[in-house]
Amino acid sequence: MKKILNDPYAYVDEMLQGLCAAHPQYYRATGEGRRVIARAGEPKQGKVGIVSGGGSGHLPVFTGYVGKGLLDACAIGDVFASPSVEQMADAMRAANGGAGILRLYGNYGGDVMNFDMAGDMLEMEDVSSTTVLLADDVASAKLEEREKRRGVAGMVYAFKIAGAKAEQQADLAEVTSLAQRAADNCRSIGAALSSCTVPQAGKPTFEIGDDEMEMGMGIHGEPGIWRGGLKSADDIANEMCDLLLADMPLSRGDRLSPMVNSLGATPPEELYILYRTVKARLDALGVEIVMPLVGRYATSMEMAGVSFTFCKLDDELEALLKAPAECAFWTV
Amino acid sequence: MPLNKANLSQGLKRIATRMEAEADTLNSADGQLGDGDLGITMVRGARLVTEILDDLPDDLGMAFMKVSQAFTKTSGSSYGTLLATGLLAAAKATKGRTEMPWAETSGILGLAIAAMMARGKASLGDKTVLDAMEAVRRATDGLEDPVALLITSQEAVTAALVEFRGQTNKIGRARMFGDKSIGLDDPGMLAFKAIVDALA
Incomplete structure (x- = not known):
């Protein structure tokens, strides 16, 4: 690398x-x-x-x-x-x-x-x-x-x-x-397509084949749920939504902010391809989407991959999420 | 004379000198069960403590906190952080006082053990420094003469080492060695013995 x-x-x-x-x-x-x-x-x-x-x-x-x-x-x-x-x-x-x-x-x-x-x-x-x-x-x-x-x-x-x-x-x-x-x-799940390299280590944290992905991998390369062949964007997004929804069941009328986050190397284009499925899944459940975040919010150096986070909101949490904030990477 | 800045400073100086002498022994004991740097950790901490001895605060709580900070700066070592945690428990217990009766020693050791157990998630009987400290806490309960305290502490630490030598280490990296840890002294207990020996 x-x-x-x-x-x-x-x-x-x-x-x-x-x-x-x-x-x-x-x-x-x-x-x-x-x-x-x-x-x-x-x-x-x-x-x-x-x-x-x-x-x-x-x-x-x-x-x-x-x-x-x-x-x-x-x-x-x-x-x-x-x-x-x-x-x-x-x-x-x-x-x-x-x-x-x-x-x-x-x-x-x-x-x-x-x-x-x-x-x-x-x-x-x-x-x-x-x-x-x-x-x-x-x-x-x-x-x-x-x-x-x-x-x-x-x-x-x-x-x-x-x-x-x-x-x-x-x-x-x-x-x-x-x-x-x-x-x-908040509930999150990540999926990695390639490793990252810690500068002082000088070599990739883990090995993964060109045609492989790992579901559930942590942001330092901690082992995930399964490793196997790379799936389509829709399949990846559906599986990640399944894992989050199984952990935090949602019902009609719930409010939620979804985040589709790049782990570093994955481009925004691919995040938007994934977001279509997130939107469709939440719409199908009758969940109201508030302030979706699509971009690079939490990364693992140059790791290729994505994480989804669902943050369930109530009136107060929603108001605070929408309140003004400013740093070099994010302005609300 | 109760514990005060002057005799605390003397005691710390003796501990620091002793750590330089024990470093190799502690490193090799740690090398058999851990990553082999316990002597280095203790020497680095002791040298930082030596640097602050000249301007140790009169408030014993603040003095113990300075000593604690010296061990937090030996970052990368969980033993250093645990010692710092125990020292901070002593700092809280003595904050605002310039003297501490020796009779409180056992009680303060108890506070340190509780804080270290909470931080390190270890239990008594896991064959760690906590078992040596607990042996001293029990043996010194009710003692108020500093000479008797030290003699009793030395006996208690030595007995704890003998008691646990035949057992396995149940926590930390040493746990991975399983039955191979039987017959070996826990390096953290040895470091505590060196501290007690330095004072005696």
Whole structure:
């Protein structure tokens, strides 16, 4: 796999330098090793701070979603590696407006251990914080063991909804409760057509044949449900819809925002081919579609493939999803 | 004299010196059951602790937090994060105080064990550092003389190592070794023994 880079060990730092240089109106680098991206300007006093964090390699997740109506700060690790406790604590410090902090991120063991530790450290500094974990990948564990599922693209909805609630000057308990409701209402499934390459590893994370695909693969190449011959767009979309609907049954009159997301290399053209089927399936159920998202929202480097996320909405979640938000990658 | 900044600082210095001497032993013990870097983790943490000894805060809670932070900076090691978690439990328990009676040692160890169990998802009996700490917690309950505390702690750690040597490791990477872990000392327990020995 060919990559454009200088030094694989400087990959993340150089990426962050470029990100801040291109979009200084949104981002500033701070914290231990300059591995925290915070909103440009000082934290807004009296507003709940929302922080996320995790490994690099998923832009716009997590870093890209720092912005008004979204996240306040984000700690960034190496590609697919957890940030350090210090970096997570620094992200929380950068987001601290005196009204408490929500830690909102994906359910991965190393991230959870480090973020909990960072929360304990901030507690010593008299900063209160809460945690909401995204665990939306239906392929990663059965419904009965939902707490074991990995967090994937559903976190974009949680960032958006919690971020909008925090902008309304809601208190930490309210922001946390909304974030949890958004997280609980999200289901995602991915399918990969090709691997990605971690720069420091220098070779593809996994091997997959030119004519093969893998259903249910995770965003770091975690094994999925099945691997076999590449299917047609309609068959892929139908199977992914089946998996999501089996996990979160929908009925007539339900409201939902669907996301059809490229894992990196898959072009928007193919996402729109897939979206036809998503629309048809939801229409057939009598489900009302709100603000469909089709594009590159959560990626795995140069992996070819797609993920679907369904986020079920109620009046409040819908209003918060539609509230204004702005970052370099997404404007609502 | 109760625990205060001065004797905490002395104790940390002795632990740091001891870790340099034990590094190779800990690395090779860890090499048999893990990834072989426990000595490196302990030395890196100890060196960062040494750097902060001169400006250790008077508030014991803040002092323990500084020590905890030194171990969080040894990122990449779950043992470092777990030690930091235990130290942070001690920090919370002593926040705002410049002195701590020695009689609280056993209780604070209990708080550290509980926090580390929650973070590392390990149970007592899994053959981890927690079993060595629990042995010390039980043996030192009610003790308030620092000399008696140390002698009792050393005996308890040694007895725990003997007790668990014949068992299998039940969690973490060492678990993969199954019956091959019988007869081997858990590296995390050895590191805790080195800490106790340094103070005695």
